[in-house]
Amino acid sequence: MENVRIAVLDIGNHAVAFMDNRVPKALHFYNDELHTYLKGAACTFEFSVAAKHEDAQYLTVGNHLAFKYKDRDYYFNIMSADEDENTVTVESYALLFELLEEEKDAYTASKAMTFVEYMKVFDGPGAVKIGINEISTYSRRLTWESSDNMLSRLYSLATNFDAEVEFVPKLNNDYSLKQITMNVYKEHSDTTQGIGQDRSGEIIRYGKGLNGVERKMDITELCTAIRPYGTDNITISGLSKKEYDKDGNLEYQTSGTNILAVQAKDRFPSMLTDYTTDRYAVKIWSYDTKDKNTLYSKALAKLKTLCVPKAEYTVEGYVDAQIGDTVTIEDTAFHPTLYLKARVTEQVISLTNKKNNKTTFDNFSELKSEVSETTTKQIEKLMDALKPYQCSVVSSDGTMFKNGEGTTALTAKVIDGGKDITDNLKITWLKEGTKISEEKSVTVKASDVSGTATYVLEVRDQGDALRGTCEVTISNVNDGTDGEAGAQGPQGEKGETGAQGPQGEKGDTGEQGPQGVKGDTGATGPQGPQGVKGNTGPQGPQGPQGQTGTAGKDGQMLYATCDTAAGTVAKVASLAAGSLSLKAGATVAVKFTYANTASSPTLNIAGTGAKAMYIQGVRDVYWTDGATVTFTYDGINWRVASEPVYAPTATIGNAAGFNVFIDGTSVQVRKGTEELASFKGDEIRLGEGVDCAKVFICNLEIGVDSEEMYLRNASTRISTKASHEGGSASVPSVVVNDKDTYVNGESMTALFTKVDNKANREWTLLKNQTSAGNSTITVDVSQYSEFMITCGLASSTNGNYYRELASTIVPAQVLTSRSVVDHGSGSHQAYYSGAYNGGISYLSSNKIKIYNNGGITRLYAR
Numbered sequence: 001m002e003n004v005r006i007a008v009l010d011i012g013n014h015a016v017a018f019m020d021n022r023v024p025k026a027l028h029f030y031n032d033e034l035h036t037y038l039k040g041a042a043c044t045f046e047f048s049v050a051a052k053h054e055d056a057q058y059l060t061v062g063n064h065l066a067f068k069y070k071d072r073d074y075y076f077n078i079m080s081a082d083e084d085e086n087t088v089t090v091e092s093y094a095l096l097f098e099l100l101e102e103e104k105d106a107y108t109a110s111k112a113m114t115f116v117e118y119m120k121v122f123d124g125p126g127a128v129k130i131g132i133n134e135i136s137t138y139s140r141r142l143t144w145e146s147s148d149n150m151l152s153r154l155y156s157l158a159t160n161f162d163a164e165v166e167f168v169p170k171l172n173n174d175y176s177l178k179q180i181t182m183n184v185y186k187e188h189s190d191t192t193q194g195i196g197q198d199r200s201g202e203i204i205r206y207g208k209g210l211n212g213v214e215r216k217m218d219i220t221e222l223c224t225a226i227r228p229y230g231t232d233n234i235t236i237s238g239l240s241k242k243e244y245d246k247d248g249n250l251e252y253q254t255s256g257t258n259i260l261a262v263q264a265k266d267r268f269p270s271m272l273t274d275y276t277t278d279r280y281a282v283k284i285w286s287y288d289t290k291d292k293n294t295l296y297s298k299a300l301a302k303l304k305t306l307c308v309p310k311a312e313y314t315v316e317g318y319v320d321a322q323i324g325d326t327v328t329i330e331d332t333a334f335h336p337t338l339y340l341k342a343r344v345t346e347q348v349i350s351l352t353n354k355k356n357n358k359t360t361f362d363n364f365s366e367l368k369s370e371v372s373e374t375t376t377k378q379i380e381k382l383m384d385a386l387k388p389y390q391c392s393v394v395s396s397d398g399t400m401f402k403n404g405e406g407t408t409a410l411t412a413k414v415i416d417g418g419k420d421i422t423d424n425l426k427i428t429w430l431k432e433g434t435k436i437s438e439e440k441s442v443t444v445k446a447s448d449v450s451g452t453a454t455y456v457l458e459v460r461d462q463g464d465a466l467r468g469t470c471e472v473t474i475s476n477v478n479d480g481t482d483g484e485a486g487a488q489g490p491q492g493e494k495g496e497t498g499a500q501g502p503q504g505e506k507g508d509t510g511e512q513g514p515q516g517v518k519g520d521t522g523a524t525g526p527q528g529p530q531g532v533k534g535n536t537g538p539q540g541p542q543g544p545q546g547q548t549g550t551a552g553k554d555g556q557m558l559y560a561t562c563d564t565a566a567g568t569v570a571k572v573a574s575l576a577a578g579s580l581s582l583k584a585g586a587t588v589a590v591k592f593t594y595a596n597t598a599s600s601p602t603l604n605i606a607g608t609g610a611k612a613m614y615i616q617g618v619r620d621v622y623w624t625d626g627a628t629v630t631f632t633y634d635g636i637n638w639r640v641a642s643e644p645v646y647a648p649t650a651t652i653g654n655a656a657g658f659n660v661f662i663d664g665t666s667v668q669v670r671k672g673t674e675e676l677a678s679f680k681g682d683e684i685r686l687g688e689g690v691d692c693a694k695v696f697i698c699n700l701e702i703g704v705d706s707e708e709m710y711l712r713n714a715s716t717r718i719s720t721k722a723s724h725e726g727g728s729a730s731v732p733s734v735v736v737n738d739k740d741t742y743v744n745g746e747s748m749t750a751l752f753t754k755v756d757n758k759a760n761r762e763w764t765l766l767k768n769q770t771s772a773g774n775s776t777i778t779v780d781v782s783q784y785s786e787f788m789i790t791c792g793l794a795s796s797t798n799g800n801y802y803r804e805l806a807s808t809i810v811p812a813q814v815l816t817s818r819s820v821v822d823h824g825s826g827s828h829q830a831y832y833s834g835a836y837n838g839g840i841s842y843l844s845s846n847k848i849k850i851y852n853n854g855g856i857t858r859l860y861a862r
Contacts, residue, residue, distance in 0.1 A: 002069065002070070002351075003020070003021065003022050004067050004068075004069050004351045005018060005019070005020045005067060006018065006019040006020070006029065006065055006066070006067040007065070007066045007067065007175035008055070008058045008059065008063060008064070008065060009063060009064040009065070009066060009175065009176065010058070010063055010064075011062050011063065011064075011607070011608065011609055012607060013064065013176045013177060014176065015066075015174060015175050015176070016058050016063075017055040017058045018055075019049070019055075021352065026055075027049055027050075027053045027055040027056060028049065028050070028053075029047040029048065029049050029351075029352070030047065030048055030049075030352055031046075031047060031048045031089075032045070032046065032047035032048075032350055032351050032352055033045070033046045033047070033348055033349075033350060033356070034069070034074075034347075034348070034349040034350070034351060035346075035347070035348050035349075036323050036346070036347045036349070037323070037345070037346055038164075038195065038323050038324055038343075038344075038345040038346065038362075039155065040151075040154075040155065040165055040166065040167050041166040041167055041168070041195060041323055041324075042094055042167070043074065043076075043094045044076075044091070044092065044093050044094065045065065045074070045076050045092045046089070046090065046091050046092070047089075047090055048087050048088065048089045048090070049087070049088050049090070050086070050087065050088075051083055051084065051085060051086055051087055051088045052086070056083075056088050059078060059081050059088055059090050060078065060081055061078055061079065061080060061081060062077075062078065062582070062609070063078050064076060064077055064078065064177075065078065065090075065092050066171055066175040066176070066177070067175075068171070069351070070322075072168075072322075073168075073169050073170055073171040074094075074169065075094070075169040075171065075177050076092035076093060076094055077092060077093055077094075078090060078091075078092045079091050079092055079093050094167070094169075099149065099150040099151035099154065101149070101612075102149060102150040103147055103148070103149055103150075103600065104122055104144075104147060104148060104149065104150055104153045105147050106144050106145055106146050106147055107121065107122075107143070107144045108142075108143040108144075109140075109141050109142055109143070111141060112139040112140060112141040113139055113140065113141070113142075114136065114137075114138065114139050115130075115133065115135055115136070115138065115157065115161055115163070115184060116130060116133070116136070118142070118157055119157075122150065122153055122154070122157075123150075125570075127180070128167075128180055128181075128182045129179055129180065129181050129182065130181070130182055130183075130184065131168070131181040131182065131183045132183040132184065132185065133183075133184045134163070134184060134185050134186045135161050135162075135163050135184055135186060138161055138162075140160055140161060142157070142160050144156070154182075158184070161184075162186065162187045163184050163185060163186060163187055164184075164185045164186075164187055164188065164194045164195050164324075165182055165183065165184055165185075166182070166183045166185070166195045166324075167180060167181075167182055168180070168181045168182075168183060169181075183195075188324075188343065189301075193324075193326065194324060195323060195324030196321075196322055196323060196324020196325040196326065196343070196344065197322070197324075197325050197326070198325075198326045199321065199325050199326060199327050200326050200327060200328045200341050201328070202327055202328065203328050203329075203330050204319055204327050204328065204329050204330065205329075205330045205331075205332075218309065218310045219268065219309045219310070220310075221306065221310060222264075222268055222281070222306065222307065222308070222309060222310070223281045223282065223283040223303075223306045223307065224260070224261045224264045224265040224268060224269075224280045224281050224282075224307050225255075225258045225259065225260045225261060225265075225280040225281065225282040225283065225303070226258065226259050226282065226283045226285050226299050226302060226303040226306065227257050227258045227259075227282055227283070227284050227285070228257075228259070228285050228286065228287060228295050228296070228298070228299035228302075229284070229285070229286045229287075230286070230287055230288070230289045230290060230291075230292070230294075230295040231288055231289060231290045232290070234290060234292065234295065235257040235292075235295075236254060236257060236259070236292055236295055236296045236299070237256060237257050238292070239254050239292055239293070239296055240254060241253065241254045241259075241296060241300075242254075243300070245263070249263070250262050250263075251263050252300060252303070254296070258280075258282060259296070259299055259300055259303055260280055261280075261303055261304075261307035264307035264308065265279060265280050268281075268307075283302075283303070283306055285299060285302055287299065317358075317359065318354075318357040318358055318359045319344065319359045321344050321347075321359070322344070323344055323345070323346075323347060324343065324344060324345075325343070325344045326341060326342070326343050326344075327341075327342060327343075327344070328340065328341055328342075329341075329342055329361075342361035342362070343361060343362055344359055344360075344361060345360055345361065345362040346359070346360035347359055347360070388467055388468050389414050389415065389416050389421070389425075389459060389467045389468040390414070390415040390416070390468070391412070391413070391414050391457060391459050391468035391469060391470040392413045392415075392470055393410050393411070393412065393413070393455070393457055393470050393471075393472045394410070394411045394413055395408050395409070395410055395411075395472065396408050396409040396410075396411070397409075399472055399473065399474050399475065400474070400475045400476075400477065401446035401449060401474070401475065401476040401477070402476075402477055402478070402479070403477075403478050403479055404446045404447060404476060404478065405446050406445075406446045407443060407444065407445045407446065408443075408444050408474070409441050409442070409443050409444075410429070410441065410442050410443075410444060410455055410457075410472065411440060411441040412427050412429075412440050412441070412457050412459070412470075414459050414467075414468065422440060423440075424462075425459050425460065425461060425462075425467070426438070426459070426460040426461070426462070426464070427439065427440055427457070427458075427459065428457075428458040428459075428460070429442045429455060429456070429457060429458075430455070430456040430458065431453060431454070431455055431456075432453060432454055433456075442455070444474055446476050449474050449475070449476040450476065451475070451476060452473055452474065452475050452476075453473070453474050454471055454472075454473050454474075455471065455472050455473075455474060456469060456470075456471045457469060457470045457471065457472075556577075556578070557587060557588070557589055557630075558575060558578050558580060558586075558587070558588040558589070559575070559576045559577070559588070559589050559590075559591070560573040560574055560575045560576060560588050560589070560590045560591070560605055560606070561573060561574060561576065561590070561591050561592075561593070562574075562590055562591070562592045562593065562603075563593045563594070564592075564594070565594055566594045566595045566596055566597045566598070567597050567598050568598060569598045569599075569600065569601050569602060570601070570602050570604065570610055571592075571596070571601055571602065571603045571604070572604045573588075573590050573603065573604070573605045573606070574605075574606065575588075575605070575606045579606070580605055580606045580608060582608040582609075582633060583633065583635070584633060584634055584635035585632065585633065586632070586633040587630065587631065587632045587633075587641060588605055588630070588631055589628055589629070589630045589631075589642075590603070590605070590628065590629055590630075590631060591626070591627070591628045592623055592625075592626070592627050592628075592629065593625070593626065594625055595622070595623060595624045595625045595627070596621065596622050596623055597622070599619075599620060600612070600619040600620065601613055601619075601621060603631065603638050605631075605638075611633070611636070611637050611638050612636075612637045612638070613631070613637065613638045613639075613640065614637050614638070614639050614640070615639075615640040616640075621640060628642075629642055630642035649661070649662065649663045649664075650662045655672075656672055657671065657672065658670070658671055665680060666678050666679060666680035667679045667680075699713055699714065700712070700713045700716070701713065714737065714738070715735065715736070715737040716735070716736050716737075717733060717734070717735045718733065718734045718735075719731055719732065719733035719734070720732075721733075723735075729745065732744055733745070753783070761862055762862060763788060763860040763861070763862045764860060764861050764862060765858060765859075765860055766779055766848075766859045766860065766861050767850050767858065767859040768856065768858050769838065769850050769851075769852040769856065769857040769858070769859075770852070770856050771852065772852050772853065772854065773851075773852060774849055774850060774851045774852070775849070775850055776843065776847055776848070776849045776850075777847075777848055777849075777850060777859075778846055778847060779846060779847075779848055779861070780845070780846055781812065781815070781816065781842070781845050781846065781848070782812075782845060784812055784861040784862060785811065785812050785862070786809055786810070786811055786812060786861065786862055787809070787810045787811075787812065787815055787828075787840070787848075787859065787860070787861050788807055788808065788809045788810070788859070788860040788861070788862075789807065789808045789810070789826075789828060789829065789830040789838055789839060789840055789857065789858075789859060790804045790806070790807040790830055790838075790857070790858045790860070791804075791805055791806050791807075791830045791831070791832055791836050791837050791838040791852075791853075791854075791855055791856070791857050791858075792804040792805045792806075792832075792836065792855055792856055792858075793805065793836070793855055793856070805832035805833075805836050805855070806830045806831055806832035806836070806837070807830050808828060808829060808830040808831075810828045810840070814828075815828065815840075815842045816842055816845075818841075818842055822841045822843065822849060825837070825839045825851050825853055826838065826839020826840050826841050826849070826850070826851040827839070827840070827841045827842065828840055828841075830857070834854070835854045835855065836854050836855040837853045837854060837857075838850070838851055838852050838853055838854075838855075838856075838857025838858075839851045839853070839857075840859055
C-alpha cells in the first residue's frame with residue numbers, strides 16, 4: 001500500500017508538522033477515511049491521532065492539511081478537532097467548501113453570455129482559475145431570482161450549461177497551496193465522458209474486488225412516446241426529425257407534437273388501445289425553454305430513459321479508479337453473463353487499511369455480449385453435449401457381507417439439472433473390469449464376493465458417449481475361532497483412598513492441665529478526647545516591611561489601522577503593536593482611513609484570515625472616513641462592539657441650547673425646553689410655540705406667519721404633473737412666477753383682457769376695405785364674441801361721406817365653425833346688390849380674409 005506523508009500547515013500556509021506512519025517518532029494517523037464525490041470532485045478527510053504526541057497541538061481548526069496520493073494533490077481545511085485525553089479526531093473539508101460562506105445576490109444577464117463571462121461576474125477577484133473548458137463556445141442568457149452561496153451558484157451555472165465542474169488543487173514543493181483550477185466538462189452522456197476517463201474497455205470481474213451484482217427490472221413507468229411542452233406551452237409541432245440506430249433502422253421520429261420510440265413500441269405495445277391504433281403509450285412532459293430544437297433534444301434524451309425497462313443494479317466492493325471514471329463490470333453468476341457499463345460516483349478510501357475501501361457506482365447501462373446469438377447457442381449446445389452427469393449407486397442392504405451370508409441390489413441413479421434421467425440413458429455394470437449387466441439394477445450375493453470386489457457403473461447417452469461413472473466396493477468378512485485362556489496378570493496398583501467415615505462418639509473429659517505462661521501485654525487502647533484549648537498568648541512585635549514588587553505592565557487594547565479603499569469588500573488591517581491570537585473574545589479597535597461603501601465586507605487583521613463583519617445581526621457594516629470601530633471575535637466572525645447604547649430617554653446636544661430630545665413617543669428638536677419641531681407617529685409639527693415657522697425644500701420656502709401660510713419660490717406650479725413630465729400640457733395647472741399667474745398655460749392678464757373685451761358691447765372697427773379685391777388681417781379671434789360685415793357707398797350722397805347699405809352679424813362660434821373655407825366672395829357676406837356687397841372667411845385663430853366686391857366693405861367686432 002502506498003505510504004502517504006501528510007503536511008500540517010498553519011493559517012499562513014506554512015508547514016508546521018508532518019504525519020508519516022513509516023517514521024517511528026512521527027505523528028501517526030489511523031481510522032482514516034478519504035471520501036470523494038463526483039459533484040465538483042469534492043472530498044472530505046477524517047482520521048484520528050494520539051493526543052499525547054507533541055505535534056497533535058497543530059491539528060486545530062483553521063489550519064490546513066496537504067498531501068499527494070496517486071498522482072493527485074489534496075488540500076483541506078480543518079473544520080473540527082475533537083480531543084479527549086487519548087485521541088484527537090479530525091474532520092477536514094476540501095478548499096472548495098469555503099465557497100459556501102460567500103453569498104451571491106440575485107442576478108439576470110442582459111444578454112447571452114459564456115461560462116467564462118458569468119465567472120467574471122460571480123468571481124470578480126479571480127480566486128478560481130478556469131483550466132479545461134469544453135463548453136467555451138456555449139452561451140446562455142440566465143436568471144437567478146434569489147441569492148445563494150457561491151458553490152451553489154457555480155453548480156447551478158454548470159447545470160444550465162449542461163456541464164460538469166471539477167475543482168483541482170495544485171501544491172508547491174513545500175506542500176503550500178499554489179492555486180485551485182476549475183475544469184469544465186460537457187455533461188456525461190452516451191457520447192461524452194465528463195469528469196474522469198472512459199475505461200470501459202477494461203473488464204472488472206466478479207470476485208476481483210467486487211462482491212456481486214444484484215439486478216431488479218421494472219416496467220411500471222415505461223412509455224413509448226413523449227409529448228413535450230416548453231415555456232408558454234410551446235410544442236415541437238412543425239419539426240420533422242428521425243433518428244436511426246447503428247444498423248440503420250428507424251428508432252425515433254416526430255409525429256405532430258409527439259416523439260415516438262418506434263422500436264420500443266414493437267417490444268412493449270400499449271394494451272389499453274385496440275389493434276387499429278398506433279398503440280403508443282404517451283408521456284406528457286415539460287421543460288423550461290422557448291426554443292423548439294432545444295425542447296426536442298431534451299425530450300428525446302428523456303424518452304430514451306423511459307422507453308426501456310428500468311433496471312436497478314447494486315454493486316458491492318471497491319475498484320481502483322478515479323472519480324467519474326467509466327468501467328465495465330462482468331458478473332458470470334448471471335446467465336447469460338451480465339456486462340454493466342457503470343460510472344464511479346463516490347469513493348471511500350483508507351490510506352492505512354485497504355479493506356475499508358468502497359466504491360459507489362451510478363449511470364448503469366447493460367451491455368450486450370459481443371458474441372453473436374447463433375455462436376452463443378452453438379457454444380451452449382457443445383457444452384451441453386460434453387457436460388458430465390451426476391451419477392450414484394444406491395445399495396439396498398449395504399456394501400458388506402458377513403460370514404458369506406446375504407444379498408444386496410445395486411441400482412444406478414443419474415441426475416441432470418435436478419431431474420432423474422436414468423431411464424433415458426444406457427447403463428453398463430462392470431465387476432473387476434468385466435461387463436456383467438446392462439440393466440438399471442444388479443443383484444450381488446455374498447457367495448459372489450471373496451474378500452472384496454469392485455463394481456463400476458458406466459452411463460452413456462444415445463450417441464454412445466460416456467457421460468458419467470461411479471464405483472462401489474463390496475466386502476465379505478468371516479468371524480475367527482476363540483483362542484486359549486491367558487495367564488493371570490500382575491496385581492494392579494493401589495486404588496485411591498475412600499471417603500471419610502462418620503464421626504465417632506465423644507470421649508470422657510480429661511484432667512485439668514497446669515496454668516499456662518503469662519501472655520504478652522495487649523495493644524495500647526485508643527487516644528482519649530482532646531483537652532480544653534488554652535488562652536491565646538500576647539501578639540508578637542510587627543516584622544519589617546518587605547521589598548516593593550516590580551510594577552505590573554499597563555493593560556492595553558489591541559489597536560490596528562486599515563487603509564483599504566471604501567468600495568473594496570475585503571478590508572485588511574495591521575496591528576500597531578502586540579500580537580493577535582484569534583479566538584473567541586479577542587477584541588481589537590480598528591481605525592479606518594476611508595469610509596466603507598461595500599456591501600457585506602470582510603476583515604482580515606494581522607493575517608488571521610478574512611472574516612465576516614456583523615452589526616446587530618446583519619452584515620451591512622458602514623462607517624465614515626477616519627472612524628475607529630471596535631470589533632470582538634465570536635469564534636467565527638467579527639462583531640461590532642462599539643454600537644451605541646440607548647436609555648429610555650436621551651438628549652443629544654446642549655440641553656440649555658439647541659438639542660434633540662428622544663423619548664418613547666417622539667423625536668423633538670428643541671431650544672432649551674422650547675419645542676421647535678416634533679416627529680410623532682404620522683404627525684410632523686414645526687414651529688409650535690413661535691409666531692413664525694419656515695420649511696425649506698431646496699429653493700422652495702413654506703412658511704406660516706401668524707394666521708397666514710405662504711409658499712415662496714422663483715416659480716411655483718400646482719398640478720398633477722410636473723412641467724418636465726410627458727403630457728404635462730394636457731392636465732390642469734396653476735403656475736405663479738414674478739411675471740404673471742398662468743392657468744392652464746394662459747396668462748391671467750391676457751385672460752382678463754379677453755373678459756374685458758367680451759364684456760364691452762362697443763363695436764371696434766377692424767378693417768376698412770375701400771378698394772375692390774381682398775386682403776388678410778391678423779386678429780385674435782378668441783377675444784371677440786361677434787363680428788359684423790357692412791357694405792355701402794364710397795362717395796358723399798345727401799351730405800353723407802359714407803352710407804351703409806347692408807350689414808350682417810356673425811357670432812364667433814359660427815365664424816370659426818367654417819374653418820379654413822376660403823369662399824370666393826367670403827364664407828359670410830353682407831349683400832345689397834350686385835354692385836355693393838362684401839364678405840369674410842375664417843382662416844385660423846388669428847387670420848381673417850375680407851372681400852370687397854363693390855363700394856366699401858368694413859369689418860367690426862365686439
